Amino acid sequence: MSNNTIISRVENDRVLVLERIFNASRDLVFEMFKDPEHLKRWWGPRGWELPVCNVDFRPGGVWHYCMKCVDQNQGEFFGMESWGKGVYKEIIEPEKIIYVDFFSDAEGNTNDAMPSSDVTLEFIDLGCGKTKLINRAEYASAETLKTVTDMGMMQGITETWDRLEEVLQHLK
Template structure:
């Protein structure tokens, strides 16, 4: 019998190596003025509404859609280890709710190994999110992040 709590069946992960030091990637991920420059797919304007970067702190970003609608992403930080790890709950209304985001930052000389995972409440939900375009959506955002850190 399979364990319904098996995290390996509820997680989607993207890995990147950025050609900049870990401090640069960390600041791009944790400073609101930087987040607004890369969060979301190419061409999307992002407004940082709330950004309390501390354990228990809330974050809320709004992406302005071309049709005038707003796409809201928000959550609460549950674990922060400087230059290493950020864990947060996350809701991306109306598409994704009740997930956990985990961003890992690993120094690799003058480069940064970055691992981003989203943990879903169920295996079914995880599969649904993958089909909805998880890798393309986050991949596009991380392309923007890569361009942002390369220019700063």
């Protein structure tokens, strides 16, 4: 697996597994997921910013954020806001983060019309300053997984993780 390649597979028709190797220590990669100031620098696809990012990083805590398209070249998406909410279930520093991921509104109310997922992030220390990130997202059904993939989620996560790698390299 090259460092900028995401390996993806679907398990049981409703679990999407994504893997990528980052050129940074496990501690630093983990830190990027818990600090709102770090998240603001890389979360979301290219051309999108995080004007709102509130993180209560503890089991039972909530991560509430707004992605906003700031790239005029993205046409009808320019100015669009997409709100999300994560509810942390388990945190084992610097190895694992488990949370439920929801679409939400600006007040943090979950959007039950959109698919939610149970997400497990695993941070594996490969030594030599490299970390493998494994993202397992379990959806309620194959149909809900298809809904998010049809929305362009793979392009979005690829661009998001590319941005993460860029920030990691800048911080090293």
